[in-house]
Amino acid sequence: MASQKPAAPPHPHVTVDDVWRGALPQQTELVAGAAGSRREVVWCTALRARPPAFTPLRGGELLLINPQVLSAVDARLTLARLVESLAGQAVAGAAVLGRVSPEARRVADAHGLPLFSLPPTTPLDQVEQSVLRYIVDRRAELHERAQDLHRQLSELALAGRGLPALLARLHELTGVPVVLERDTTVDYVGGGRLSASTSAAIAAERPALEEWLREVPLSAFDPPVAVRPLLDGQARLVAPILVQGSIAGFLSLLGSDGELGEMHRLAVGRAAHACAIELVRARAAHDARDEVDEELLDVLTAGRPGSHQAARERAKRKGFDVDAPYLLVAAEPAERGHGPKVRAAWERLLATMRSSALVRERGDSTLALVSLAGKRAPEPRALVEQLHRAARAAGGPVALGYGAVRTGTAEIASAAREAEQALTMGRRLFGPDSATPFKNLGLYRLLYALQPLPEVRAFRDDALGRLGAKDRRGVLLDTLGAYLATNGSPTEAADRLHLHRNTVLYRLGRIEDLLGVDLRNAEVRLALHLALKIGDVLEA
Numbered sequence: 001m002a003s004q005k006p007a008a009p010p011h012p013h014v015t016v017d018d019v020w021r022g023a024l025p026q027q028t029e030l031v032a033g034a035a036g037s038r039r040e041v042v043w044c045t046a047l048r049a050r051p052p053a054f055t056p057l058r059g060g061e062l063l064l065i066n067p068q069v070l071s072a073v074d075a076r077l078t079l080a081r082l083v084e085s086l087a088g089q090a091v092a093g094a095a096v097l098g099r100v101s102p103e104a105r106r107v108a109d110a111h112g113l114p115l116f117s118l119p120p121t122t123p124l125d126q127v128e129q130s131v132l133r134y135i136v137d138r139r140a141e142l143h144e145r146a147q148d149l150h151r152q153l154s155e156l157a158l159a160g161r162g163l164p165a166l167l168a169r170l171h172e173l174t175g176v177p178v179v180l181e182r183d184t185t186v187d188y189v190g191g192g193r194l195s196a197s198t199s200a201a202i203a204a205e206r207p208a209l210e211e212w213l214r215e216v217p218l219s220a221f222d223p224p225v226a227v228r229p230l231l232d233g234q235a236r237l238v239a240p241i242l243v244q245g246s247i248a249g250f251l252s253l254l255g256s257d258g259e260l261g262e263m264h265r266l267a268v269g270r271a272a273h274a275c276a277i278e279l280v281r282a283r284a285a286h287d288a289r290d291e292v293d294e295e296l297l298d299v300l301t302a303g304r305p306g307s308h309q310a311a312r313e314r315a316k317r318k319g320f321d322v323d324a325p326y327l328l329v330a331a332e333p334a335e336r337g338h339g340p341k342v343r344a345a346w347e348r349l350l351a352t353m354r355s356s357a358l359v360r361e362r363g364d365s366t367l368a369l370v371s372l373a374g375k376r377a378p379e380p381r382a383l384v385e386q387l388h389r390a391a392r393a394a395g396g397p398v399a400l401g402y403g404a405v406r407t408g409t410a411e412i413a414s415a416a417r418e419a420e421q422a423l424t425m426g427r428r429l430f431g432p433d434s435a436t437p438f439k440n441l442g443l444y445r446l447l448y449a450l451q452p453l454p455e456v457r458a459f460r461d462d463a464l465g466r467l468g469a470k471d472r473r474g475v476l477l478d479t480l481g482a483y484l485a486t487n488g489s490p491t492e493a494a495d496r497l498h499l500h501r502n503t504v505l506y507r508l509g510r511i512e513d514l515l516g517v518d519l520r521n522a523e524v525r526l527a528l529h530l531a532l533k534i535g536d537v538l539e540a
Contacts, residue, residue: 014041014138015261016093016114019062023134024095025122031100032108032115033093039114040261041092044131046124047073059090062131064124066097079104087111097122139262146266149173153274163187163278170271174253174264179236180275181206182249190254201230202252209238209250218242223272225265230254237264239272243279251275297360297367300409301416308409315409320356322408324373327380328415329402330423331391332365334432338395342366345394346387353378353386365423366391367416372405380405388435399427400435421448428536447534456534463531467514476514477532479507484529488519 017037020028030037042060047069063086070077079096080103086094087107093114096104100117108115118127152173156165163180167189171178177190179202186202188194205228216224220242229235237260238252251272253264296318299311315322331342343359343366350357355378356371370383378386384402391398403418418438425444426436438445450456464477471477479497483504486492490508494501508519517524 014135014142015039016041016062018138019044019131019134020116022138023131024116024127025119027119028095029117030114031117032105033111033113035109035112036093036114038259039092041131041135042262043135044128046128057086057089057091061091063091063094064097064118064128065094066124068097080107083107083111083113083115087113095127097124142263142266145263146270149267150270150274153271154277157274157277157281160278160281162282163275164189166271166274166278170253170267174267176260176264177254178271179252179254180249181252182241197231198234198254202236205238206250209240210247213240213247218245220276221273223269225269227260227265235260237268239268241272241275241279243276243283248276248279297358297369300358300369300412301367302413312409315358318358320358320369320371321373322412324371325377325405325407326369326371326373326412326415327383327402327405328412328419329368329370329384329387329400330365330416330419331368331387331398331400332423332427333391333395334397334399335395336364338398339364339366341394342391342398345390349386349390355383365420367419369412369415384435384437392433397433399423399432401426401438402435403438421445425536443530443533444536460531460534463527464515464535467511470514476507476511479504480511480528481532483508483519484525484532488525 015038019041020030020037040060041062043058044062044064045055045057046064047066065079065082067079070079070082079101083094083104084107091113093116094108095116095118097118098120100115105115107113118124153166153169156169164187167178167180167187171189177188177194179194180187181202186194186199209226209228212226213224218224218240223239223242225237225239227235227237233256234254235256236252236254238250240247241249241251251268253260253268255264296311296314300315300322312322331346333339333342339361343361346357346359346366346368350359350368350370354376356373358369360367368387371377372380372383380402384400388398388400391400401419401421401423403415403422406412406415421444422436422438422441425441425448426434430436441448447456467476467480479493482493482496483490486496490504491501494504497504511517512519515528517528519525519528
C-alpha cells in the first residue's frame with residue numbers, strides 16, 4: 001500500500017522526506033524503501049536516453065527515472081535491475097514516472113532505498129529543477145543556521161561558561177547525543193547513559209582516527225569531520241579538537257544510520273572549534289593563575305628581606321591571609337611525572353573544602369600553603385590525612401612532610417624548609433608512602449641545620465671512612481646500624497636483620513677490628529650512631 005505524505009516538522013538537514021514534502025509533485029507516493037526516508041539528499045539528476053545513463057554518481061543523489069527510457073539505454077535493463085545496481089552506489093533514492101513494478105519494490109525494500117511513484121504526466125526536467133532549487137535554498141538555510149550555532153557556541157566559550165555548557169547547548173541545538181573524549185575521560189550528554197558497548201567501540205576507534213588525521217589538512221577553525229560506524233546501525237560524526245597544533249580531544253554526535261546529515265556535520269565541526277576556544281581560554285587562565293601563584297609562593301618561601309609587606313598584600317588580594325594560622329605541606333610521588341596529578345588532586349580537594357590555599361609544583365615535589373583560619377578549618381593532622389588520601393588516589397604512593405602551624409609572612413620560608421626536610425627524611429626513614437611531621441625527626445632536625453658545615457662531613461668520614469672502604473656491599477654498616485638502634489643488643493639486632501646471632505657477633509668483631517674501637521664503650525657507640533645519622537642526612 002502506498003504511503004501518504006507525512007506532516008512531520010522539518011529536519012535540520014535535507015532528507016528524502018524533506019524533498020518529498022518540499023519539491024516533489026503533490027500526487028507523488030512513496031511505494032518502497034521507507035526505511036531509508038531519512039537519507040540525506042545532496043543532488044538530483046534524471047536518467048538519460050544515451051550512455052552514461054546518469055552523470056557520475058558521488059552518493060546522496062535523488063534519481064529521476066522514466067521507465068520508457070530504460071530500453072533505449074539497454075534493451076535488457078529492467079527497473080528492478082536498475083534499482084539493484086543503484087543500491088550499491090549510496091544514492092539517496094529514486095523517483096519513477098508512473099507505475100513501479102512489484103519486483104522493483106521488493107528490491108528497494110530489501111535495500112532500504114526510497115522509491116517514489118511520480119504522476120505519469122509529470123515533466124521530469126521541471127521536477128529536477130524544482131528539487132535542485134529546493135536543495136540549494138535549504139543548504140543556504142543550513143549555512144545560516146550553522147553560522148548562528150557557531151556564534152552561540154563561541155559566545156559560550158568566550159564567556160568562560162565551560163565545556164559542560166557547550167555540550168549541553170550542542171545537544172539542545174542538534175537533538176542528538178554528544179560525546180567528548182579527552183585523555184582517558186569521556187563526557188556524555190543525551191538521553192539515558194552511554195552504554196558500555198558503545199563506549200568501548202568509541203575507544204577502539206581512537207587509533208584509526210589518529211591515523212586518519214595524519215592524512216588530512218588540520219585547521220582549528222574548520223576541523224575535518226568523519227562519519228564512523230558504531231554498533232547496531234548506529235553511527236557518529238566525529239571531529240578533532242585542535243589546540244595549538246595538537247589534538248586535545250574528539251567531539252562526536254551519535255545517531256542512527258541516515259539520521260546524521262549535513263547540519264550535524266556542520267554543527268560538530270563548529271562545536272569542535274568552540275571547544276578549542278574554551279580549552280585555550282581555560283589553559284590561558286590556568287597558566288596565568290599558575291604563574292601568579294608560583295611567583296607568589298616563590299616570594300613567600302624565599303623569605304627575602306624587604307619582600308614581606310608586598311607579599312602580604314599580594315596574598316591578601318588572592319584571598320589568603322598570611323597573618324592567620326596556616327600549614328605548609330610538601331609531597332613527592334614515588335613515581336616520577338605524577339606531580340601534576342598530585343597538584344590537581346589537591347586543588348580539587350581544597351576547593352571542595354573551601355580552604356584558601358596556594359598550590360604549586362617545585363621540581364618533583366608539590367607544595368601546598370593552606371590557611372587554617374575560620375570556624376570550619378580542619379585540624380592540621382586531619383588536613384594532612386585528607387591531602388595524603390587525595391594524593392595517593394591521584395598519583396599512587398606519595399611521601400608527605402609538614403612542619404608546625406605558623407603565622408606571618410616571615411615564617412613561611414621556615415615552614416617550607418621544615419616541610420621539605422620532613423618530606424626528604426621521612427621518605428628515607430619511613431618509606432615512599434609516609435606522612436612525616438618535622439617534629440618527629442628528632443636529632444635529624446639539628447643535623448639538617450648543621451649539614452652545610454664541612455666539619456659535619458669530616459666527622460662522618462673520620463668515624464666510618466675505614467669501614468666504608470672495606471664494606472662494599474654495606475652489610476657491616478647495616479649490622480652496625482641495627483646494633484646501635486637496639487641499644488647494643490646482638491640478639492635484637494640479629495632478629496631485626498633476620499640473621500643468626502653468631503653472624504652478628506662475627507660482623508661486630510670485624511667492625512671493631514676495622515675501626516680500632518671497642519663497641520662496649522658508650523662514647524664510641526654514641527659517636528658511631530651520630531656518624532650514621534649524619535650519613536642519612538647527607539645521602540638524603
